Amino acid sequence: MDAKPSASPGSVKVELLMIGSCACTYRLGDGVIKSPRIDVDDPEITRDNVKAMRVEANVYTILGLHDRIARCLYISPMRDMVTLEFYDNGNLKDYVAKHGPSQLDKWTKQMVEGVAYVHSKGVRHSDLRLDQWLLDSGMNARLSDFNASGYDECSALGLSGETALGNEGLRHFMPRDALEDNSIRSDLFALGSALYELECGRAPYADVDEDTVVERFARYEFPPVATLKLRCFVIGAWKGCFDSATDMLQQLEEQQRSND
Structure with a gap:
């Protein structure tokens, strides 16, 4: 660099x-x-x-x-x-809005891979949503926008650890005290909402006011996902069923292999 x-x-x-x-x-x-x-x-x-x-x-x-x-x-x-x-193809949210999730399996895997890699480096993104992934010339999803992130101490680079500077938007926000530092768990919750966005073309409860969204998420009441191809990963992320993004990735790869 x-x-x-x-x-x-x-x-x-x-x-x-x-x-x-x-x-x-x-x-x-x-x-x-x-x-x-x-x-x-x-x-x-x-x-x-x-x-x-x-x-x-x-x-x-x-x-x-x-x-x-x-x-x-x-x-x-x-x-x-x-x-x-600079990526001419823009971000995933805008692309999906125009063309739909035309490469759903590929982008799902790449989104989870990106989060798994970030976490492996001791970084919590802290603001995951679909427009944070950019599409390169090969239509591959690349995670971006880390100005709200938190990260662990990195002595090899002489960097002290930092708590996250921001929180996810309410439709991607894991119910918790807003003053708590972001975590792998909160990133995974937001990833679940981003995967919902990817397949549905809209954020969870997109047509519901924010106060109601907060109340429903606090009661662990989520939008219906029964018809979604990604339902196990979306609801699993929301309900805390995955220990890590690597865990999610392994299960995703198993499912994709079984569907081939």
Whole structure:
């Protein structure tokens, strides 16, 4: 990740892609630059956004290059900017909305593989949802957006552990005290909701107000999944039936082999 993008700002047009809660995202040639969103009226928000960007930079350093993770091309010396590979096919949520889950088995496996890899490196994503997976040129799902993540101490890289900076959206949020740190268990719950999104094309209880969603999840009342191909993995993730993403992956591979 030491090599800078080949294009320079003077030779390629810089295009603003989005302004998020923590970061501004720009396209520069074949790269996507993420930098902290500056709030001139609130220095504290700016400091929080800078910290979130450093967390994301640290996570990409911990994860390195992997086929199930968005490719990081460059991290600035101050860790306040990262450059990622640009993926023309966009994210899974937008793609599924237009074309449906045309490669359901493949994407399901790749989503679970990505989460299993992240967890193997001591990272909790902490904001899993379908639009966090990008589609590369081979239509492979790559997990991205780690600015809310938590991670274990990584002495080999000189990094202290960090608690997660954020929580999942309410339709992906495992019922718990909102001040609790995120965990493998909460990531798996959110993965269940993301897999539901993948097959159904909408988030769980998409047409229900958020207060009702919170109440139903707290009672472990979930949307019906009996007709879903992924029902065992969705409801299993919601009900805490998997010890790890690796456990889920092994069961998924067994099911897919038996269906071949």
